[in-house]
Amino acid sequence: MAAIADPPVSLAGRTDGARSLTVAFCIMVALLAVAPFVVYPVFLMQALCFALFACAFNLLVGYVGLLSFGHALFFGWASYFCAHAAKRWGFPPEAAVLFGTASAAGLGLIAGFLAIRRQGIYFAMITLALAQMMYFVALRAPFTGGEDGIQNVPRGRLFGLFDLSHEMTMYVFVLVMVLAGFVFIYRIINSPFGEVLKAIRENETRAISLGYKTERYKLVAFVLSATLAGLAGALKALVFQLASLTDVYWTMSGEVVLMTLVGGLGTIFGPVVGAFLIVAMETYLAQLGQWVLVIQGAIFVFCVLAFRRGIVGELAAALRIKL
Amino acid sequence: MFEIFGIPSQALFGQLLIGLINGSFYALLSLGLAVIFGMLNVINFTHGAQYMMGAFAAYLLLQYLGLNYWAALIIVPLLVGASGIVIERLFLQYVRKLDHLYGLILTFGLALVIEGVFRNQFGSSGEPYQVPDALQGGHNLGFMFLPNYRAWVIVFSLIVCFATWFAIERTRLGSYLRAATENPTLVRAFGINVPRMVTLTYGFGVGLAALAGVMAAPIYNVSPQMGSDIIIVVFAVVVIGGMGSILGAIVTGFALGIIEGLTKVFFPEASSTVIFVIMAVVLLIRPAGLFGRTA
Numbered sequence: 001m002a003a004i005a006d007p008p009v010s011l012a013g014r015t016d017g018a019r020s021l022t023v024a025f026c027i028m029v030a031l032l033a034v035a036p037f038v039v040y041p042v043f044l045m046q047a048l049c050f051a052l053f054a055c056a057f058n059l060l061v062g063y064v065g066l067l068s069f070g071h072a073l074f075f076g077w078a079s080y081f082c083a084h085a086a087k088r089w090g091f092p093p094e095a096a097v098l099f100g101t102a103s104a105a106g107l108g109l110i111a112g113f114l115a116i117r118r119q120g121i122y123f124a125m126i127t128l129a130l131a132q133m134m135y136f137v138a139l140r141a142p143f144t145g146g147e148d149g150i151q152n153v154p155r156g157r158l159f160g161l162f163d164l165s166h167e168m169t170m171y172v173f174v175l176v177m178v179l180a181g182f183v184f185i186y187r188i189i190n191s192p193f194g195e196v197l198k199a200i201r202e203n204e205t206r207a208i209s210l211g212y213k214t215e216r217y218k219l220v221a222f223v224l225s226a227t228l229a230g231l232a233g234a235l236k237a238l239v240f241q242l243a244s245l246t247d248v249y250w251t252m253s254g255e256v257v258l259m260t261l262v263g264g265l266g267t268i269f270g271p272v273v274g275a276f277l278i279v280a281m282e283t284y285l286a287q288l289g290q291w292v293l294v295i296q297g298a299i300f301v302f303c304v305l306a307f308r309r310g311i312v313g314e315l316a317a318a319l320r321i322k323l
Numbered sequence: 324m325f326e327i328f329g330i331p332s333q334a335l336f337g338q339l340l341i342g343l344i345n346g347s348f349y350a351l352l353s354l355g356l357a358v359i360f361g362m363l364n365v366i367n368f369t370h371g372a373q374y375m376m377g378a379f380a381a382y383l384l385l386q387y388l389g390l391n392y393w394a395a396l397i398i399v400p401l402l403v404g405a406s407g408i409v410i411e412r413l414f415l416q417y418v419r420k421l422d423h424l425y426g427l428i429l430t431f432g433l434a435l436v437i438e439g440v441f442r443n444q445f446g447s448s449g450e451p452y453q454v455p456d457a458l459q460g461g462h463n464l465g466f467m468f469l470p471n472y473r474a475w476v477i478v479f480s481l482i483v484c485f486a487t488w489f490a491i492e493r494t495r496l497g498s499y500l501r502a503a504t505e506n507p508t509l510v511r512a513f514g515i516n517v518p519r520m521v522t523l524t525y526g527f528g529v530g531l532a533a534l535a536g537v538m539a540a541p542i543y544n545v546s547p548q549m550g551s552d553i554i555i556v557v558f559a560v561v562v563i564g565g566m567g568s569i570l571g572a573i574v575t576g577f578a579l580g581i582i583e584g585l586t587k588v589f590f591p592e593a594s595s596t597v598i599f600v601i602m603a604v605v606l607l608i609r610p611a612g613l614f615g616r617t618a
Contacts, residue, residue: 129556136596304429
């Protein structure tokens with residue numbers, strides 16, 4: 001059976017791959033440093049949050065081969081917890097983000113413990129069902145504000161020093177956090193732990209026979225992915241000063257699948273590219289209303305049938321480098 | 324009028340009835356999912372959208388061609404089933420050899436396209452569909468009022484479920500189907516056209532979903548999002564029951580519908596989450612599902 005994310009090209013030497021990755025990373029950072037002077041910063045911050053969300057999702061699907069169809073659970077609930085902590089408890093932004101991220105880790109531990117008990121297609125259905133359950137909880141729970149969500153979340157002062165209500169300061173904060181998350185994911189993938197994850201993706205039975213407790217590896221990967229998705233959600237709550245039901249609904253879980261698929265499953269930069277593209281598409285096509293749904297669906301179908309490696313995957317294959 | 328556990332019998336049996344009706348839709352839909360998964364190795368995320376198409380097709384046939392409910396009950400599953408066959412030929416046949424997850428993502432995309440088109444055309448408010456004349460009214464059973472149409476839905480779904488079970492487990496065609504699920508290559512070697520059987524199986528599963536949609540039209544409003552609401556619950560039902568057994572899918576569907584109905588009486592706040600909670604408990608106790616064969 002073909003794995004969900006075949007490595008785009010086989011690499012002769014590791015150093016070559018590392019160099020292309022370093023160059024690509026520098027280009028990305030340079031672009032993101034210049035971008036707020038050219039593009040509307042709120043749009044960039046939104047795209048950055050989704051980029052981290054997609055990278056976290058990709059950690060699971062691209063490197064462990066587990067397709068979670070319920071990642072909105074962690075993204076959305078972290079944004080509720082962060083918003084609640086910042087608004088009702090008066091937490092400073094760094095503590096609120098930390099609290100949101102930590103709660104996503106807790107939720108990830110519970111959901112992961114349940115979901116890894118089944119493989120493949122069932123894993124996707126279980127994560128989707130658990131996320132839907134928590135959507136209904138969010139709809140009814142008193143502190144989430146139901147249909148209204150939690151509005152007017154204060155951004156506050158970071159470490160009591162930097163006023164985040166200033167757009168550029170907020171942008172720098174989001175950029176630093178997202179890049180930190182990105183580098184962290186890169187480190188996970190290229191650690192001995194990451195190698196075991198890839199072994200599980202390729203052949204779980206064999207990994208078990210080699211003595212790896214694959215369940216534990218999968219659970220840790222799930223929790224890491226949920227935590228980083230939570231970090232993205234918590235940041236988004238501060239950027240938009242809002243936590244709402246859209247972020248916990250199944251459409252959000254679908255969107256992160258779309259971003260990662262378009263960018264390239266199992267590539268390092270793919271989810272970032274995919275997130276920027278999809279967020280841009282949704283922003284510019286917003287006046288089309290429901291047609292956005294049709295366009296998204298069509299992109300899904302097209303990618304699965306003819307473009308499974310995604311943009312970055314195709315680029316890497318064409319240039320014979322690792323991205 | 325009497326009371327059971329302090330609940331008026333009308334309310335208790337009324338919710339039980341709604342539970343049974345939801346259960347019959349869960350059973351029909353999870354049955355279709357199981358049959359399709361067996362043959363195509365694809366979890367059909369479009370199933371909810373096809374259920375919604377069934378309801379809309381019934382509505383449109385009545386609105387524009389004046390064809391009544393009974394005609395729709397026969398024509399709609401054929402029409403929507405045919406659209407399923409087109410989908411299988413155009414898209415699904417290319418993902419069968421890939422990882423299962425691509426099939427899920429592809430059908431998810433198709434579901435978005437279908438739902439989006441219907442939302443553009445009909446808005447998201449929903450359209451009413453009249454209960455057919457022959458099934459208007461109802462009977463007072465003393466402990467509850469039983470609307471005729473709801474009784475019909477339950478009885479007819481049971482018949483359809485049983486007929487499907489019989490066709491798959493007890494007929495020659497069904498034996499080909501089961502054999503092709505186990506080992507398609509070998510069945511092909513015996514001269515049976517397996518690819519055509521796969522296509523027809525998909526059409527059949529989709530037809531079942533459309534049939535459920537026609538039956539649901541007079542009970543719920545016909546609306547574009549009715550499919551995505553139900554499909555996720557049906558996924559949970561499938562996880563609970565496991566897809567290995569046809570009878571298992573039917574029993575699980577009905578049982579969960581009843582449990583959901585009872586939860587509405589005793590803990591209304593939990594009614595939308597109870598099936599997911601049961602799924603979590605089943606995963607803890609029997610990870611393979613109640614009727615699952617593989618661990």
